[in-house]
Amino acid sequence: MxxxxxxxxxxxxxxxxxxxxxxxxxxxxxxSDFRLNLLAKFLAFAIVALGLDLIWGYTGILSLGHGIFFxxxxxxxxxxxxxEAGGGKLPDFMGWSGLKELPLFWxxxxxxxxxxxxxxxxxxxxxxxxxxxxxxxxxxxxxxxxLTQALVIITTTLLIGQQAFTGGTNGVTGYSxxxxxxxxxxxxxxxxxxxxxxxxxxxxxxxxxxxxxxFGKVLRAIRDGENRVRFIGYNPAxxxxxxxxxxxxxxxxxxxxxxxxxGIISPSMLGIVPSIExxxxxxxxxxxxxxxxxxxxxxxxxxxxxxxxxxxxxxxLFMGLLFVIVVVFMPKGVAGLIGQINFRxxxxxxxxEGVRNPAV
Amino acid sequence: xxxxxxYQLGLMSVALSLVLAGCGGNNAPAxxxxxxxxxxxxxxxxxxxxxxxxxGILHSQSGTMAISEVSVIxxxxxxxxxxxAAGGVLGKKIVPVLEDGASDWPTFAEKARKLISEDKVAxxxxxxxxxxxxAMKPVFEELNGLLWYPxxxxxxxASPNIFYTGATTNQQIVPSVTWLLENRGKKxxxxxxxxxxxxxANLIIKExxxxxxxxxxxxEYTPLGHTxxxxxxxxxKEADPDVVxxxxxxxxxxxxxxxxxxxxxxxxxxxxxxxxxxxxxIRGIGVDVLEGHLAAWxxxxxxxxxxxxxxxxxxxxxxxxxxxxADPIEAGYTAVYLWAAAVEKAGSTDVAKVKEAxxxxxWEAPEGKVKIDGETQHLYKTVxxxxxxxxxxxxxxxxxxxxxxxxxxxxxxxxxxxxxxxE
Numbered sequence: 104m105x106x107x108x109x110x111x112x113x114x115x116x117x118x119x120x121x122x123x124x125x126x127x128x129x130x131x132x133x134x135s136d137f138r139l140n141l142l143a144k145f146l147a148f149a150i151v152a153l154g155l156d157l158i159w160g161y162t163g164i165l166s167l168g169h170g171i172f173f174x175x176x177x178x179x180x181x182x183x184x185x186x187e188a189g190g191g192k193l194p195d196f197m198g199w200s201g202l203k204e205l206p207l208f209w210x211x212x213x214x215x216x217x218x219x220x221x222x223x224x225x226x227x228x229x230x231x232x233x234x235x236x237x238x239x240x241x242x243x244x245x246x247x248x249x250l251t252q253a254l255v256i257i258t259t260t261l262l263i264g265q266q267a268f269t270g271g272t273n274g275v276t277g278y279s280x281x282x283x284x285x286x287x288x289x290x291x292x293x294x295x296x297x298x299x300x301x302x303x304x305x306x307x308x309x310x311x312x313x314x315x316x317x318f319g320k321v322l323r324a325i326r327d328g329e330n331r332v333r334f335i336g337y338n339p340a341x342x343x344x345x346x347x348x349x350x351x352x353x354x355x356x357x358x359x360x361x362x363x364x365x366g367i368i369s370p371s372m373l374g375i376v377p378s379i380e381x382x383x384x385x386x387x388x389x390x391x392x393x394x395x396x397x398x399x400x401x402x403x404x405x406x407x408x409x410x411x412x413x414x415x416x417x418x419x420l421f422m423g424l425l426f427v428i429v430v431v432f433m434p435k436g437v438a439g440l441i442g443q444i445n446f447r448x449x450x451x452x453x454x455x456e457g458v459r460n461p462a463v
Numbered sequence: 464x465x466x467x468x469x470y471q472l473g474l475m476s477v478a479l480s481l482v483l484a485g486c487g488g489n490n491a492p493a494x495x496x497x498x499x500x501x502x503x504x505x506x507x508x509x510x511x512x513x514x515x516x517x518x519g520i521l522h523s524q525s526g527t528m529a530i531s532e533v534s535v536i537x538x539x540x541x542x543x544x545x546x547x548a549a550g551g552v553l554g555k556k557i558v559p560v561l562e563d564g565a566s567d568w569p570t571f572a573e574k575a576r577k578l579i580s581e582d583k584v585a586x587x588x589x590x591x592x593x594x595x596x597x598a599m600k601p602v603f604e605e606l607n608g609l610l611w612y613p614x615x616x617x618x619x620x621a622s623p624n625i626f627y628t629g630a631t632t633n634q635q636i637v638p639s640v641t642w643l644l645e646n647r648g649k650k651x652x653x654x655x656x657x658x659x660x661x662x663x664a665n666l667i668i669k670e671x672x673x674x675x676x677x678x679x680x681x682x683e684y685t686p687l688g689h690t691x692x693x694x695x696x697x698x699x700k701e702a703d704p705d706v707v708x709x710x711x712x713x714x715x716x717x718x719x720x721x722x723x724x725x726x727x728x729x730x731x732x733x734x735x736x737x738x739x740x741x742x743x744x745i746r747g748i749g750v751d752v753l754e755g756h757l758a759a760w761x762x763x764x765x766x767x768x769x770x771x772x773x774x775x776x777x778x779x780x781x782x783x784x785x786x787x788x789a790d791p792i793e794a795g796y797t798a799v800y801l802w803a804a805a806v807e808k809a810g811s812t813d814v815a816k817v818k819e820a821x822x823x824x825x826w827e828a829p830e831g832k833v834k835i836d837g838e839t840q841h842l843y844k845t846v847x848x849x850x851x852x853x854x855x856x857x858x859x860x861x862x863x864x865x866x867x868x869x870x871x872x873x874x875x876x877x878x879x880x881x882x883x884x885x886e
Contacts, residue, residue, distance in 0.1 A: 137580040141573070199619050199663050199882065260686065263657055272658040272687075273594040274568060277601050287605040367598045369568045411570075412577070415563040419525050 127300045131293050140364055141408060143296045145401045146303050147360040152384045152400035153303075153310050153393055154353030159382065160391035161314055162346050163326030164243070168251030169354050169381050171258045172226035174373030176355025178262075178269070179225060180362045182209060183218035184278035184286075195277065200267035209268075215282055222359040223352045230351030234344035241340075243329070255375050262370040274369025281363060292364075299360050303397070306353055310393050313349070322346055387429045388436050395438025402437065515558045516551075516812055518543070518802075519578035521589030521599075526566025527688075527713070532591045534743060535613055535795040536561070537782055539588050542799035545777070552803045553810065560584055568598035575599040579608040585812035586611065586802050588795060593617060593659050600625065609814050611798035614791045615738065615760070617663035618871040619882070621839040624814075626821065628794040628801065628833075630761050631841055633870040636664055638846045639736055639759035640671050640708070642861055647734045648705020650680045654695065654719070655710035657684040664710050664738070667873070667882060674878030680704045685711070690718035696726050699733075709737040716740055720752045730755025736848070741789035742856065750855040760790040761844040762830035763857040771829035787855070788829075797828040797842075801835065832866060841869030 127146070131139055151173055158164040185194045186209070193205060211217045233254065237247050262269045269275070284291040313319050324332045325339045332339050362368050371377070380403075388399015406425060410418035433440045520539055522532035543557045551557060560582050562574040571590065578584045579602070586609040590596045593616050603610045603624040610622075615630040643651075651672055655661025665682060672679055680702040683695050692715075699707060711719055716737070723735075736757040742764050745753055764775055764787055774796065778788050801824060806812055809820035822837030834843040843866035849857030873879035 135581065137576055140576065144573075195619075196659075199617070199666070201666055201881075263686070264684075266659060266662050271662065272592075273597045276568075276572075276597050365569050365572060366601055367569050367572050369594060369598070371567055371594075372569055408573070411563045411565065411574075415524050415561045418563065 124300075124304055127303075128297065131296060136289050136292060139296055140292060141405075143292075143299045143364045144361060145404045146296075146299045147357045147364060148381075148384065148400040148404055149397040150299075150303055150306050150357035150360070151354045151381055152388065152396040153306050154350040154357070155381055155385050156390065156393060156396035157310055157313065157322075157353075158346055158350045159385060160396065161319065161326065162322040162343060163329075164343060164347060165248045165382065166251045166347070166350070167248050167375070167378050167382060168254045169351070170373035170375075170378035171255055172230060172351035172354035173358040173361070173377075173381070174258070174262075174368065174370075175226045175229065176222035176358030177362045177368040177372065178275065178358075179212065179218050179222035179355070180359035181275040181278075181368045182212035183215055184281060184362065185275050186213045187215075187281065188277060188279040194270075194275075196270045196273065196275075197267055200271075202267045206268055219359065223355045226355035226358075227348040227352035230348040231344055234340075234347040238340040238343040238347075252375060252378075255373065255378050259370045259374050262373075270369075272370060274367055274372075276367035276369075278366055286363070286366065295360075295363050299364070302356065302360060306356070307393060307397065313346075314393065318342070383426070386436060387426070389438025389440075390436060392436075392438040395436050398437055514555050516553070516555050516806075517558050517560055517582055517584045519562065519575075519582065519584040519587035519589065520559050521562045521564055521571065521574050521578060521587050522591060523566040523595075524561075524563040528564075528566040528591055528595075530747075531713075531743065531791070532564075534786075534789070534792050535591065537786075538778065538788075538792040538796040539799050541778060541781055542796045546799065546803050552806050553812075557803070564589065564595055568592075568594045571595040572598045572602050575602040575608070575610070576606065579603070579606045585609070585806070586814075586817070588613070588798055588802075590614070591791070596620075596625070607814055609802075609817065611795075611802060613794035613798050615794075617660045617667075618873065619663065621841070621871050623818070623840070625840065626798065626801070626835065627839075627841045627869075627871075628798040629791060630844055630846075631839075631869050631871040632664065632667055633873060633875070634761060634844045634846055634867045635738060635759050636667060637671060637873070637876070638863060638867070639738075639848055640668055640677070641675065642848055643706050643708075643734065643736060644672075644675055644677050649677050650702075650704040650706070651677055652681040652683075652699055652702055652704035652707045653679070653710070654683050654685075654699075654707055656687050656689070656712040656715055658687060658712070661710035661712070665708075667879065668708060670878045670882060671876075674876075685715060687712060687715070689715050692719045692722045693726075695719075696722055696728070700726070700728075705734060707733060707735040709735050710739060711737070712739045716744060717748045720748055720756070724752045730757075741791070742787035743789045743792075745851060745855045746787060750851065750853060753851045754853055756851050757848060757860070758851070758857065759846065759848050760857075761847060762788075762790045762793040762828075763847060763849050763859065764788045765849075765856050765859070766830055766847065768827070768829060768831050770827050774829040790830075793829050797826065797830070797833060800828070801826055801833075805835075834866060836869050839869050839871055841871060842866075843868055 130142060134142065151169060155166065155169055158166055193202065237250060242250065263272050278286055280286055321332065321337060321342055325342060329339050384400035384403050385396045387403055388397065389395025407422060410421045414421065429436065520536055522536050523529045524533060540559060543559055546552060547556050560578060562578060564571040564574060575587060578587050588611045590599060590612045591614050596612050599610060600622050604622060608624060610625045611628060612625055613628050615635050618631040653665045653668060655665060661684065669679055681698060681704065734757060736759060738759055740758050741760060775788050779786055801821065804826060805817045805821035805824055808824065809816040821835050823834060825832060825834045831845050836843060845866050846863040847859050848861045849859050852858050872883055
């Protein structure tokens with residue numbers, strides 16, 4: 104991907120990206136408001152998948168706890184929206200849970216700037232802390248994955264138990280406006296959609312930048328042989344902590360966008376199942392390819408939405424079937440499929456984005 | 464070099480085709496809409512078209528809540544069939560559009576949005592958990608849709624876009640607590656699952672106990688799906704309450720009542736009153752462990768009204784002799800009939816007109832006469848306390864005699880002042 108290789112091939116790729124971006128940006132012209140809202144949600148999920156791919160596909164850390172980071176971002180935005188909707192009044196669920204005044208930690212979330220910053224910073228800091236205690240102590244592989252699951256259970260239990268402060272299982276819903284723009288109006292929705300597309304593109308480019316940088320090379324080296332990297336003189340723990348925090352921050356950002364589109368966040372969205380689902384998107388799309396991860400998220404959620412509408416009674420079976428087909432016939436995911444087709448031809452081509460050493 | 468180009472281009476094309484598929488998915492239902500619209504000559508204004516009126520049915524058909532909600536779907540489908548067989552509404556056939564809420568609250572919001580804005584349904588019957596209702600509420604308010612919610616709940620809500628056909632607190636919890644205080648004793652132990660309904664219900668009960676001379680001797684919450692109640696049962700033994708007021712939900716009831724029986728505590732030793740155990744749950748928990756325990760509802764399969772006899776007969780004929788009817792099933796069935804009656808009266812499916820026509824509308828439901836309260840859009844309902852019998856049915860011990868006016872915010876109760884939302 105160096106500049107000197109500015110060949111026709113690279114031009115074609117750029118043209119492809121430009122066409123995809125143009126298609127996404129112009130979607131509001133072709134798609135109904137409802138579909139646009141769905142697509143926006145899928146794109147928010149694609150952003151999580153990009154972040155997950157950074158740690159799983161490129162660094163070999165499997166996190167089954169990304170729902171928490173997604174949820175933290177979502178709750179930060181939801182708290183702002185709830186306060187905005189209340190117009191200075193106590194959020195409804197606090198009233199019926201017996202609270203008389205706004206808890207201290209809710210107060211700064213009245214500011215959009217604070218909420219937006221917290222939505223990215225909180226997940227990143229939590230990831231940094233978790234990473235500090237695990238990676239530094241060389242806890243990795245399955246053990247790390249189990250820890251992330253434990254963290255999911257702790258977080259959801261806490262959210263459900265502290266109904267007065269978090270809205271309990273109901274979660275936080277019932278918003279009216281963001282920065283003075285009514286959330287219900289089609290114009291606001293379209294603007295939010297474009298913001299999501301822009302965010303996806305920025306995150307995508309950011310991830311590409313990381314992957315292509317020297318930092319990214321070290322990450323892949325850690326994935327393929329952590330001990331060797333350590334012997335060479337790097338400290339893998341620092342790299343893992345940083346990339347884990349970046350990935351968490353990206354998930355938090357996606358969570359904020361999700362809340363703006365969907366209008367509700369509840370503990371069920373950051374439980375064990377959604378956390379595993381997020382990893383599935385990446386697996387299905389193609390681990391270790393950024394385009395694949397994003398596509399996987401969009402494809403799986405689109406399929407979920409379509410199947411459940413077409414077969415409300417049996418759609419879960421179709422989803423299961425889809426998983427089986429992908430796992431059996433496309434071990435490298437949808438993105439890997441194209442690679443598989445060209446496999447014979449590209450024998451000598453080093454597959455520099457492919458995954459050689461699955462972490463778990 | 465060239466191969467990588469193919470690879471990358473291939474990915475692009477997948478991306479593009481996905482976006483296109485998204486658009487395609489949008490066009491497809493639109494064109495089927497036109498197809499159904501085409502034969503109609505006089506398309507009614509708004510949501511109805513030709514010989515059909517589309518309604519949405521949005522319950523969980525997968526996930527943890529499916530086991531409860533599927534029966535409500537059955538009842539609603541039966542009501543739609545009956546109305547269609549009798550000539551439909553405004554001479555048109557009701558066509559149900561089913562969607563799966565999948566026991567997931569954001570999914571409920573998404574599907575509600577889809578039903579209103581894509582399928583253009585005239586109304587939606589749906590929801591079970593409070594969380595699903597809270598998730599759908601902003602969608603119905605934003606798009607000015609109409610939702611019929613069939614389950615008893617914790618009150619403190621009255622959305623202009625929702626009709627509540629289940630009980631609010633003053634039609635189930637509050638009168639049952641009063642009855643218990645008068646008949647079974649003053650010492651209450653509150654046991655519930657850890658979510659919004661039990662916590663809110665217990666908040667109300669605690670205030671009521673203070674005001675009506677009861678005594679709180681214990682309060683416990685367990686996570687949904689919790690199955691080990693040995694510690695709690697010893698705590699109950701120690702506290703020695705007169706009444707255990709049970710707001711556990713789902714599987715936890717199985718564990719709690721089995722372990723209660725294993726600990727040698729029967730309904731004769733200790734009164735329990737449940738608000739989430741109906742005929743369906745008795746089948747699941749087992750009548751041997753539940754016999755003699757109490758529940759508070761507005762309807763039992765055994766409720767003696769002329770409408771109920773045929774309702775139960777038809778339900779069993781359609782879905783099997785082993786099936787039972789229960790309060791939320793009846794409330795879902797009632798919702799469909801009330802909506803149809805309101806549409807007939809309004810002469811239109813327009814939301815504002817239907818709401819206007821629904822005010823003070825009366826209907827002979829299986830539970831007895833119900834009336835829509837125009838102000839809160841809840842129903843006047845008769846309160847019934849029942850005792851589980853050996854055959855898995857309830858014997859009614861007490862009823863309120865007349866349908867109680869709904870009071871979701873408990874404005875009629877002085878002691879409830881602290882619970883009401885701050886204005």
